[in-house]
Amino acid sequence: MRKKIIAGNWKMNMTPSEAIALIETLKPLVQTDEADVVFCVPAIDIIPAVEAVKGTNIQIGAENMYFEEKGAFTGEISPAMLTDAGVKYVIIGHSERRQYFAETDETVNKKVKKAFEHGITPIICCGESLTQREQGVTIDFIRQQIKIAFLDVTADQAKTAVIAYEPIWAIGTGKVATTEQAEEVCKAIRACIGEIYDEATAEAVRIQYGGSVSAASAPELFAQKDIDGGLVGGAALKPDFGKIVNYK
Ligand code: PGA
Numbered sequence: 001m002r003k004k005i006i007a008g009n010w011k012m013n014m015t016p017s018e019a020i021a022l023i024e025t026l027k028p029l030v031q032t033d034e035a036d037v038v039f040c041v042p043a044i045d046i047i048p049a050v051e052a053v054k055g056t057n058i059q060i061g062a063e064n065m066y067f068e069e070k071g072a073f074t075g076e077i078s079p080a081m082l083t084d085a086g087v088k089y090v091i092i093g094h095s096e097r098r099q100y101f102a103e104t105d106e107t108v109n110k111k112v113k114k115a116f117e118h119g120i121t122p123i124i125c126c127g128e129s130l131t132q133r134e135q136g137v138t139i140d141f142i143r144q145q146i147k148i149a150f151l152d153v154t155a156d157q158a159k160t161a162v163i164a165y166e167p168i169w170a171i172g173t174g175k176v177a178t179t180e181q182a183e184e185v186c187k188a189i190r191a192c193i194g195e196i197y198d199e200a201t202a203e204a205v206r207i208q209y210g211g212s213v214s215a216a217s218a219p220e221l222f223a224q225k226d227i228d229g230g231l232v233g234g235a236a237l238k239p240d241f242g243k244i245v246n247y248k
Contacts, residue, residue, distance in 0.1 A: 004035035004222060004229040005162055005206050006245050007061060007123060008236025009091060012042060019045040022237065023052040029242025031057060035229060037245055038089050039236070040123070043077050050086035061089030061123065064097060067110035079118035090115050091231075092122045093149065095168045105148035112149055116157040123162040123208070123231065124149050126189070130169040138167075139188045146192045155197040159204035163189055164231040170211025172233060179220050182209045186226040215243035222247050 014022060019041055030037050040061035041049045049060045066076035082090060092115065093108035108124065115122040126145040128138040142165070150158060165185050170177050177185075186207045194202035209221050210231030221227055235241055 002204070002206050002228050005038065005208060006035050006229045006247075007038035007040055007089065007091075007162075007164075007208065007231050008241055009063065009094070009210070009231055009233050010039065010041045010045070010236060011063070011096070011233060013237055014042065014045055016045050016048045020048050020052050023049060023058070025239060026241055027053070027056055027058070029239055030245045032245055033057075034248070035245060038123075040089065040091050046082070046085050046087060059088045060086060061091065062087050063091050063094070065090045065092070065111055065115060065120070067107065067114040079114050079120060082120060083118050087120060089121045089123055089162070091164075092124050093145075094125045095127055095166060095171060099168075105145055108145075108149050109151050112153060112161075116153065121160055121162060123164050125164045125166055125210070125231070127164075127166040127168050127171075127211070133167065133169065138185060142185060142189060143192050146189055147196065150193070150196055155201045158193065158197055158201050162206045162208060163193075164208040164210045165189060166210035166231060168211075172212070174212050176212040176214070176217045176221075177209070179224060182221055183224040183226055186224065190226050213244060215240045215247075218244045218247040 037057055038059045038061045040063050062082050070078050092111045097103045112122045126142050128141050132141050167177050189207055190202045193205050206228040208229045208231045209227050213230040213232045214235050
């Protein structure tokens with residue numbers, strides 16, 4: 001059985017001191033043995049956040065990472081910087097990074113491989129636009145994103161990956177995908193992993209749904225066969241995140 005994984009994506013919110021205060025508020029609310037709980041926080045919050053979650057079930061993740069080891073890449077953060085700081089997960093290829101920071105399927109693939117090389121679990125984001133959904137090309141588009149993201153990734157690595165299916169039209173809009181829409185795409189992603197690798201890899205990989213997840217929508221979404229948890233934006237900054245983690 002796959003363990004659920006519920007991750008918060010804080011985006012560009014919370015100064016270091018605000019981050020510590022939020023973690024103190026959320027700590028008692030997100031206790032569970034049934035799911036992995038991850039807070040993906042802004043880079044500058046990582047070090048105080050790792051300190052603040054010591055002794056709890058919370059893991060700290062990053063929201064981005066560069067694909068080179070080190071050097072003249074002003075403003076970027078390397079995988080070794082993240083691991084040395086105590087980071088276990090990194091969000092790769094969020095739609096906001098693709099839209100505003102020109103990330104492509106190719107850079108996503110480079111970052112995914114680099115994260116695995118350093119023992120960081122990537123949370124690999126994919127998702128269609130409203131136009132793509134309306135034109136009926138959602139599954140084709142997502143399959144392309146997945147196939148390129150996993151180029152030259154081994155089956156053993158892929159088994160430990162987390163994939164976040166986030167329809168762009170559902171992010172930050174309050175428009176959550178229907179349970180059927182979310183399950184249909186997550187199932188197709190698992191089938192695609194099965195085609196690239198094998199049945200065992202498809203069964204092992206964890207697939208999250210993201211996009212306006214709330215305490216109200218989480219229980220039904222997370223009960224779907226192919227949905228192994230969520231990537232949560234807005235609601236991850238509120239006590240509601242505790243209800244999402246303990247959704248049962
Ligand atoms: P949202 O964000 O929950 O605020 O829609 C999700 C995400 O972008 O990861």
